[in-house]
Amino acid sequence: xxxxxxxxxxxxxxxxxxxxxxxxxxxxxxxxxxxxxxxxxxxxxxxxxxxxxxxxxxxxxxxxxxxxxxxxxxxxxxxxxxxxxxxxxxxxxxxxxxxxxxxxxxxxxxxxxxxxxxxxxxxxxxxxxxxxxxxxxxxxxxxxxxxxxxxxxxxxxxxxxxxxxxxxxxxxxxxxxxxxxxxxxxxxxxxxxxxxxxxxxxxxxxxxxxxxxxxxxxxxxxxxxxxxxxxxxxxxxxxxxxxxxxxxxxxxxxxxxxxxxxxxxxxxxxxxxxxxxxxxxxxxxxxxxxxxxxxxxxxxxxxxxxxxxxxxxxxxxxxxxxxxxxxxxxxxxxxxxxxxxxxxxxxxxxxxxxxxxxxxxxxxxxxxxxxxxxxxxxxxxxxxxxxxxxxxx
Amino acid sequence: xxxxxxxxxxxxxxxxxxxxxxxxxxxxxxxxxxxxxxxxxxxxxxxxxxxxxxxxxxxxxxxxxxxxxxxxxxxxxxxxxxxxxxxxxxxxxxxxxxxxxxxxxxxxxxxxxxxxxxxxxxxxxxxxxxxxxxxxxxxxxxxxxxxxxxxxxxxxxxxxxxxxxxxxxxxxxxxxxxxxxxxxxxxxxxxxxxxxxxxxxxxxxxxxxxxxxxxxxxxxxxxxxxxxxxxxxxxxxxxxxxxxxxxxxxxxxxxxxxxxxxxxxxxxxxxxxxxxxxxxxxxxxxxxxxxxxxxxxxxxxxxxxxxxxxxxxxxxxxxxxxxxxxxxxxxxxxxxxxxxxxxxxxxxxxxxxxxxxxxxxxxxxxxxxxxxxxxxxxx
Numbered sequence: 001x002x003x004x005x006x007x008x009x010x011x012x013x014x015x016x017x018x019x020x021x022x023x024x025x026x027x028x029x030x031x032x033x034x035x036x037x038x039x040x041x042x043x044x045x046x047x048x049x050x051x052x053x054x055x056x057x058x059x060x061x062x063x064x065x066x067x068x069x070x071x072x073x074x075x076x077x078x079x080x081x082x083x084x085x086x087x088x089x090x091x092x093x094x095x096x097x098x099x100x101x102x103x104x105x106x107x108x109x110x111x112x113x114x115x116x117x118x119x120x121x122x123x124x125x126x127x128x129x130x131x132x133x134x135x136x137x138x139x140x141x142x143x144x145x146x147x148x149x150x151x152x153x154x155x156x157x158x159x160x161x162x163x164x165x166x167x168x169x170x171x172x173x174x175x176x177x178x179x180x181x182x183x184x185x186x187x188x189x190x191x192x193x194x195x196x197x198x199x200x201x202x203x204x205x206x207x208x209x210x211x212x213x214x215x216x217x218x219x220x221x222x223x224x225x226x227x228x229x230x231x232x233x234x235x236x237x238x239x240x241x242x243x244x245x246x247x248x249x250x251x252x253x254x255x256x257x258x259x260x261x262x263x264x265x266x267x268x269x270x271x272x273x274x275x276x277x278x279x280x281x282x283x284x285x286x287x288x289x290x291x292x293x294x295x296x297x298x299x300x301x302x303x304x305x306x307x308x309x310x311x312x313x314x315x316x317x318x319x320x321x322x323x324x325x326x327x328x329x330x331x332x333x334x335x336x337x338x339x340x341x342x343x344x345x346x347x348x349x350x351x352x353x354x355x356x357x358x359x360x361x362x363x364x365x366x367x368x369x370x371x372x373x374x375x376x377x378x379x380x381x382x383x384x385x386x387x388x389x390x391x392x393x
Numbered sequence: 394x395x396x397x398x399x400x401x402x403x404x405x406x407x408x409x410x411x412x413x414x415x416x417x418x419x420x421x422x423x424x425x426x427x428x429x430x431x432x433x434x435x436x437x438x439x440x441x442x443x444x445x446x447x448x449x450x451x452x453x454x455x456x457x458x459x460x461x462x463x464x465x466x467x468x469x470x471x472x473x474x475x476x477x478x479x480x481x482x483x484x485x486x487x488x489x490x491x492x493x494x495x496x497x498x499x500x501x502x503x504x505x506x507x508x509x510x511x512x513x514x515x516x517x518x519x520x521x522x523x524x525x526x527x528x529x530x531x532x533x534x535x536x537x538x539x540x541x542x543x544x545x546x547x548x549x550x551x552x553x554x555x556x557x558x559x560x561x562x563x564x565x566x567x568x569x570x571x572x573x574x575x576x577x578x579x580x581x582x583x584x585x586x587x588x589x590x591x592x593x594x595x596x597x598x599x600x601x602x603x604x605x606x607x608x609x610x611x612x613x614x615x616x617x618x619x620x621x622x623x624x625x626x627x628x629x630x631x632x633x634x635x636x637x638x639x640x641x642x643x644x645x646x647x648x649x650x651x652x653x654x655x656x657x658x659x660x661x662x663x664x665x666x667x668x669x670x671x672x673x674x675x676x677x678x679x680x681x682x683x684x685x686x687x688x689x690x691x692x693x694x695x696x697x698x699x700x701x702x703x704x705x706x707x708x709x710x711x712x713x714x715x716x717x718x719x720x721x722x723x724x725x726x727x728x729x730x731x732x733x734x735x736x737x738x739x740x741x742x743x744x745x746x747x748x749x750x751x752x753x754x755x756x757x758x759x760x761x762x763x764x765x766x767x768x769x770x771x772x
Binding site for chain 1 (some may be wrong): 395396397654657658665666668669670671673674675677678679681682685686687688689690692693708710711714715718760762763764766767768770771772
């Protein structure tokens, strides 16, 4: 038996023994997702147990080195772990921006001290992070951000505000882009800072979205003091880190549509629209669903192929823009079709039958996918310039 | 299996590409077209293909082939798509070779496969009877007459039909049009009495013909596979053809795209390269994404046909549907972004548009395959 086959067998046995049955059912609502953090209230003992057991193995972050709380697994072993988790229906033990975004950036750019301080706490779900990137005046033109960090000896003095900070009101720490050299060209005066959200001078205000929920906040910094040890990478070289982190954010958002509702669109539509002559009664919708399913399968295979290309070093570094663009547009298309299939049922906003408007809210939420983490238009710009080599701007 | 070509497959791609660039660029296609070549492809070039082992690519070594798979056949077709090279590769080396290999008995394999591999036999598959591909509606009748069968009816859109030595005909031996059961495959000599052939020049100047069967005799030894049970063999062969055409369309699209991006960088208007305009940049970037996604599905379909052909129907339909749609987008964007010059016959870009339209129709267009997928998923 090869090493990988042995690993698969042992992994399966371990998961069967250690994943609580409650954690093998599909997540029904956002509360079923464990985000961790100082203020996290576990929804059940099973949720807590599952996180603890996985964290003890380092499997909340299987590919990270063991000295930083990871599992030290190879890419192939990680793939097997995910396959086995899927096969058993195991939920993710921990979702977090620390895992998806900050962790990879720290592994690449952080000091040894920063890695030892922050990575294990991310891996165990002890500290929940938020991302301080966009500002009211700096959206797609992120590099024009104005939040300032002034040199005050051992500390920086931070003033300004951030917007669309996801879950800032629930987060413990923030990774934040700040301007440290206002006189330099805009990309060259930015630094990457980490600080505690409980620092004096930090405040947050949730923003209610069209979906009715408030996952995003505006975050204000009023004379916030940040130790200089919390600067990641070199002073004024934060833009490289920011871009590196964005590629991870794009992969995350681009892949989001794949994890949701397991029922096929055809099935959802057949239930609500009905059939005539053995096919979906709305034949135009039927064609749209089939076209969507083909594209969705194609996208999934493309993610797989990009992974395979990355293994042999053949993937283009800007390919995450393709995944982000295509994945989010696809997810929006899917939810438009879900709404179309659901008809007036899908419009219900309150009450048990609709799980408080689950479908309608998911539809509205999906519209942010092609805006957050760089708009579709920004991704197309990146593809045009970096992959196709088209001239200009 | 990883969704990338192996080293050997990459070598095959590079050698085929190099060979075609040197020996059969678009000028070669133009020459055949402009001289109204009676054969429609170059026999010496086909001899070269034979020498490179390509004619026997799907044929087992015991029958004189190289015994490679659908991925390799797809690799070759992708390259043929880039140069628009007219070739009996699809009709003979893919469709006929796959049909005889899959459905034929030992005697038939011994008789036909070595001749295909050596380039001595041009063979094709005759399925369609109406303007749209609907194989279950086959009506061409094969009626028993003593030990033999008499074939009566007509076929259309038969690739290389006017130069084929033998034709594999999907005929109805029982049931009614619309039934999947009751179909039988026959392998018929093209010179058979009662078989008349009309070459039908198409928009892309690749070979196609109508075949009329006036009580053409076919002996029991002409039956490929089981009488009345030809559907699954036919579908299996069509699936190979569909995935291979999808690969050709992917290659064609890639070529069109590369030419178009090059043009965007060269062509100047308003004092700058038109590729500086965001209106065009975004369309080019979107097209790039569509073609990359298609490439993933096509490769997966070809791999599945080699690994577990019985389970490949769904992915093949996805590949053909996507390849048809993204090729249509590629050629339309290609012509539009080339502007006026894209409309001229002198410039190559329009030639790709013509071939893409034919490839879209071959063995089921995007709508056919989307419908098939919906049926598989029961909605």
